[in-house]
Every structure is written in structure tokens, then in C-alpha cells.
Amino acid sequence: MLLPPRRFLPPCRAAATAAATATGPGRRLLLSTPIFYANGPPHIGHLYSALLADALHRYHDLRGAGPCRLSTGTDEHGLKIQQAAAAAGTSPPELCERVSRLFHQALTQAAVSFTDFTRTSQPRHQRAVRHFWGALRDGGALYKGSYEGWYCTPEECFLPESQLAERRDAQGRPCKVSLESGHQVHWTKEENYMFRLSAFRDPLRTWLRDNPQAVSPEPFYQRVLRWLDEDLPDLSVSRESSRLPWGIPVPGDPTQTVYVWVDALVNYLSAVGYPEAHGQWWPAAHHVVGKDILRFHAVYWPALLMAAGLAPPERILVHSHWTVHGQKMSKSLGNVVDPGACMGRFTVDGFRYFLLRQGVPERDCDYYHQKVVKLLNSELADALGGLLNRSTAPSINPSNTYPRFSKSCIPKVLDYRETKGAGRASAEDYEFLASVASLPLRVATYFEGFQIYKALECISLCVRQTNSFFQRHRPWKLNRQDPAEQLWLDTIIHVTLESLRVCGTLLQPVIPHTAHRLLSRLAVQPQERGLSGLAFLPRYHGKLCPFEGRQLGADTGLLFHRLEKSDQHQTGTKEL
Numbered sequence: 001m002l003l004p005p006r007r008f009l010p011p012c013r014a015a016a017t018a019a020a021t022a023t024g025p026g027r028r029l030l031l032s033t034p035i036f037y038a039n040g041p042p043h044i045g046h047l048y049s050a051l052l053a054d055a056l057h058r059y060h061d062l063r064g065a066g067p068c069r070l071s072t073g074t075d076e077h078g079l080k081i082q083q084a085a086a087a088a089g090t091s092p093p094e095l096c097e098r099v100s101r102l103f104h105q106a107l108t109q110a111a112v113s114f115t116d117f118t119r120t121s122q123p124r125h126q127r128a129v130r131h132f133w134g135a136l137r138d139g140g141a142l143y144k145g146s147y148e149g150w151y152c153t154p155e156e157c158f159l160p161e162s163q164l165a166e167r168r169d170a171q172g173r174p175c176k177v178s179l180e181s182g183h184q185v186h187w188t189k190e191e192n193y194m195f196r197l198s199a200f201r202d203p204l205r206t207w208l209r210d211n212p213q214a215v216s217p218e219p220f221y222q223r224v225l226r227w228l229d230e231d232l233p234d235l236s237v238s239r240e241s242s243r244l245p246w247g248i249p250v251p252g253d254p255t256q257t258v259y260v261w262v263d264a265l266v267n268y269l270s271a272v273g274y275p276e277a278h279g280q281w282w283p284a285a286h287h288v289v290g291k292d293i294l295r296f297h298a299v300y301w302p303a304l305l306m307a308a309g310l311a312p313p314e315r316i317l318v319h320s321h322w323t324v325h326g327q328k329m330s331k332s333l334g335n336v337v338d339p340g341a342c343m344g345r346f347t348v349d350g351f352r353y354f355l356l357r358q359g360v361p362e363r364d365c366d367y368y369h370q371k372v373v374k375l376l377n378s379e380l381a382d383a384l385g386g387l388l389n390r391s392t393a394p395s396i397n398p399s400n401t402y403p404r405f406s407k408s409c410i411p412k413v414l415d416y417r418e419t420k421g422a423g424r425a426s427a428e429d430y431e432f433l434a435s436v437a438s439l440p441l442r443v444a445t446y447f448e449g450f451q452i453y454k455a456l457e458c459i460s461l462c463v464r465q466t467n468s469f470f471q472r473h474r475p476w477k478l479n480r481q482d483p484a485e486q487l488w489l490d491t492i493i494h495v496t497l498e499s500l501r502v503c504g505t506l507l508q509p510v511i512p513h514t515a516h517r518l519l520s521r522l523a524v525q526p527q528e529r530g531l532s533g534l535a536f537l538p539r540y541h542g543k544l545c546p547f548e549g550r551q552l553g554a555d556t557g558l559l560f561h562r563l564e565k566s567d568q569h570q571t572g573t574k575e576l
Contacts, residue, residue: 062530071116194234215298349512360453385560406488475489520554
């Protein structure tokens with residue numbers, strides 16, 4: 001007879017507790033990427049996950065909203081690792097050491113600001129897994145039984161019939177594959193430990209109903225709800241150690257190895273000091289994950305946490321995949337894009353900008369080199385870099401200063417939508433000023449909604465509007481000998497530099513090195529680059545502008561060099 005699961009913290013109460021910690025100054029926040037499977041080198045899909053989390057981490061820090069950590073790492077146990085090591089003629093520990101180093105190097109090269117890099121082979125993590133297993137066992141959430149079903153080695157999980165399809169293998173023989181991934185499955189029968197997942201359907205529904213932002217974007221939230229309407233069989237959470245010796249032994253039963261996904265998911269707790277110190281951070285956790293591992297994070301992980309007496313994570317932020325020329329990346333097609341080669345070719349900031357500007361979490365995005373070159377030349381080299389060069393050029397700004405703003409040239413109006421222009425400014429100018437003034441709030445809204453690409457779209461639009469403003473008034477045509485013309489010239493440059501300052505400040509989470517160079521050229525000091533007090537054109541509102549009259553920083557050359565067509569050829573796969 002199966003016993004009911006232990007009494008656990010009700011999800012609704014746990015969510016309320018999490019919500020209470022989500023407000024006010026000084027709140028702690030844990031951001032995380034998945035830990036990446038160490039059976040092969042990193043590709044741009046891995047990097048995209050990491051860059052999304054990194055941009056959120058940097059944005060949170062710039063807001064000064066409280067301590068924030070970013071955890072990442074490598075998942076080093078499981079059957080796939082055993083098989084990959086055997087194929088490479090090495091041992092699992094040697095393979096994991098080598099691949100984990102590749103991931104660490106790639107994330108460091110990409111300027112990912114991680115604070116914790118967890119390897120599931122580390123003693124601190126294995127201790128956390130053993131303790132977590134004990135909490136599940138002691139609460140009656142586990143039982144031992146004979147289990148048989150279709151096992152998918154690439155996904156490291158058993159799949160029910162409803163998630164399978166009939167296909168033919170490479171030899172033309174009929175076989176079953178995962179509906180979601182297309183990977184082949186094999187019938188497996190084992191005696192394993194089982195987790196009473198079926199008992200958590202209602203608690204999971206309650207958690208999601210009470211926390212509609214728990215899974216974002218919305219289509220993935222709805223997908224999880226649909227899963228909870230389907231079969232929810234109990235979950236096999238161990239494998240026979242005779243089949244899978246490479247893993248963490250089940251405490252008290254060396255004949256069994258802890259299921260690799262239970263092992264991997266606990267990394268979010270081990271990163272913050274579970275089982276002793278995690279309370280300072282949990283459950284204020286935001287997991288950034290790919291859609292292929294949504295079920296593990298939005299169904300299995302919250303249920304496991306509830307069974308262990310812990311609240312589910314605050315948010316699960318889900319993104320889709322990258323294809324290459326419309327095809328799924330795969331070694332067999334030879335189209336796996338090496339992120340290291342791309343960063344070398346397009347620069348680190350350039351490639352960061354491309355992935356975060358073009359990546360849309362709700363749908364798969366297509367990669368090809370011509371698209372990268374076109375975007376970076378248009379938005380970073382020409383629009384942003386060109387504007388900075390023109391507005392700081394000696395011919396336009398010979399004093400190399402942040403010139404003064406004249407209220408007589410652009411008088412304040414009550415409602416820009418009702419003005420036809422005032423002073424030297426046109427109605428179009430007032431629309432432009434309103435657009436830049438509202439930019440920080442719009443960017444904040446999009447970052448909070450996990451729509452970084454929309455934030456970058458808004459920033460890019462403001463840069464284009466600023467270029468139009470600068471071009472429309474042709475400051476190079478103005479007569480400096482005329483005091484009125486000099487006032488207008490200074491005001492044009494002041495407004496342009498102010499817009500560049502706001503855009504550069506908001507771009508820091510995405511292109512940190514380029515934004516640093518831009519802000520340094522504008523003489524914006526490090527302590528003046530935060531987001532909490534970011535305001536555009538204070539002199540327009542009758543307030544002091546600390547930058548007015550300040551000497552500009554050193555000219556370090558082009559902000560972003562244009563990429564040539566020779567930079568468009570295909571980048572190959574990095575081999576182990």
C-alpha cells in the first residue's frame with residue numbers, strides 16, 4: 001500500500017512567503033542557468049541561457065536592489081556521460097574535467113558574471129543531494145518498486161506512451177522516439193526507488209494558480225497546466241548501480257544510483273549552502289531554462305521541493321531554441337555553432353548583443369552569420385558608434401565638453417502631444433524627448449517580464465531617433481559666431497549626449513565593455529552609472545545636470561568597428 005506524501009509547506013503559503021521577500025530594499029535574489037551536461041562542448045544554445053541570466057543579474061545589480069547571485073555549472077553524472085567517455089576512450093571523471101573546463105572558459109570569455117560554478121562531482125553538492133534524498137525518504141515520498149518503461153538516454157528519463165511516436169531508425173527498422181526531442185527510446189525494466197509524483201497534481205495546480213508569473217512567458221505557463229491535466233505517473237528517481245555506476249549512490253543502498261535529474265536539480269540548493277545556509281536565499285530564485293527541460297523544472301522540481309518541505313522557486317523563465325539556417329543544430333549535420341569562434345569573429349559584446357537582441361523566448365530563433373553582420377553593423381557600428389563619433393567630433397564640439405542646455409531653445413511644455421513646437425524645437429523633437437524620457441521605465445518593464453529583446457528594441461529605436469534629431473538640425477551648419485546659434489548648437493549636442501548617456505547606461509547589462517567605453521567617453525563616472533536614479537535631460541525640468549560643462553573623457557577610437565563580409569563565413573564545431 002502506498003503511503004501519502006509527508007505533510008509539506010502548502011504551496012500557496014510558500015508562494016506568499018516568497019512574495020513577501022520579493023519587495024523592499026535589500027532583498028536577496030538567486031538567478032541561475034541550468035547546469036550544462038558535460039558530454040560535449042558548449043554551443044550557442046548554452047550561451048544564450050547564460051547570457052539571459054547574466055543580463056538579468058547585471059540589471060539587478062545596477063538597480064541596487066539588493067544582493068544577487070548567479071549560479072551556473074556542469075551536470076557530470078548519468079548514462080550519457082558514461083557513454084560519451086567510453087566513445088572518447090577516456091574515463092567519466094577525465095571527460096567531465098575537460099568539458100567542465102570548456103564551459104567555464106566559454107562563460108568567462110563571454111563575460112558572464114557568475115558568482116557560483118557548481119559541478120555535481122563536487123563533495124559539497126553530493127552532500128546536499130544525500131541530505132535532500134533523506135528529506136524525501138523521511139517524509140514518505142519515496143518507495144521501492146519494480147519499474148519498466150521506455151527510457152530515453154539523451155533526455156535521461158522514462159517517457160509514457162503519450163509522449164512517444166513511431167518512427168524508423170537509420171536501418172529502416174520501426175522504433176519509438178520521444179515526441180518532443182525525436183530521440184530514440186528503449187524498453188527498460190529495473191527495480192528503482194519511485195517518487196510519489198502522482199500525489200502532487202493538486203498542490204502543483206494550486207501553486208501555479210496562485211502564482212501566474214511562476215512560469216514565464218505565458219505560453220509555457222499554459223503548457224505546464226496542460227501537462228497537469230494529463231497522466232502524472234510516479235517518477236523513477238534511481239537507477240540500478242550495476243547499469244549506472246557513474247553517479248551518487250542512494251544513501252543506505254549502494255545497489256542504487258540517484259537519478260541524474262534529481263542530482264542535477266539540487267544544484268540550485270547546493271549553490272546557496274543547502275542544507276544549512278540556503279534559507280537566506282531560498283525560495284527567491286529565478287531559474288532560466290530552455291523549453292526542452294521545462295517539465296523537469298516546472299513539474300518535477302516543485303513537487304520534489306514540496307515533498308522535502310521547501311517552497312518552489314519564485315520564477316521559472318523559459319526560452320526557446322536556436323536553429324541554424326532553419327535546421328536544428330546537430331553534430332550529424334555539422335552545423336553546431338561554436339560560441340568561442342563567434343565571439344572571436346564578432347567580438348564578445350557583438351555576439352552578446354546579437355543573441356539577446358534577436359532571441360525571442362516564446363519561439364525558436366534562426367542563426368546565420370549574415371544576420372549577425374547586418375545587425376551589428378547597423379545598430380552598434382553605424383547607429384550607436386556613429387552617433388557618438390559625430391556628437392563628440394572636434395569639428396562639432398571643439399571644446400570637448402558636455403555643453404550647456406538652453407531652456408529658451410527647448411522650452412518646457414505641458415503636453416508634448418498638443419504642441420506644434422516651441423523655441424527652436426519642433427513637435428517631432430518633443431516626441432523624441434518624451435520617448436527617451438520614458439525609456440528607463442519601459443526597459444525596466446521588459447526586463448521584469450523576461451523580454452530583454454524588447455528592451456533592446458526600444459533602446460535601438462531611441463538611438464535612431466537621436467540620430468534623426470541630430471541630422472534634422474544639422475549642427476555643423478550653425479554659425480558659432482552668432483550667440484543665438486551657439487546656444488542652439490550647444491543644446492543640440494547636450495540633448496544628443498544625454499540620450500547617449502541614458503542608452504549607454506541601459507545597455508550595460510547586455511554589452512558591458514562597449515557601454516563602459518561609451519560612458520567613459522561621456523565622462524560618466526562609475527558611481528554615476530546606476531539605474532535607480534537614471535533620468536534624462538534634468539535641465540529641461542529645471543534641475544541641475546551634473547554633467548553640464550564637464551570635460552569629456554578620452555577618445556579611444558571607434559566604439560564598434562564595422563564587420564566585413566569576410567566575417568560571414570560559417571564557423572565550425574569545436575571538437576573535444
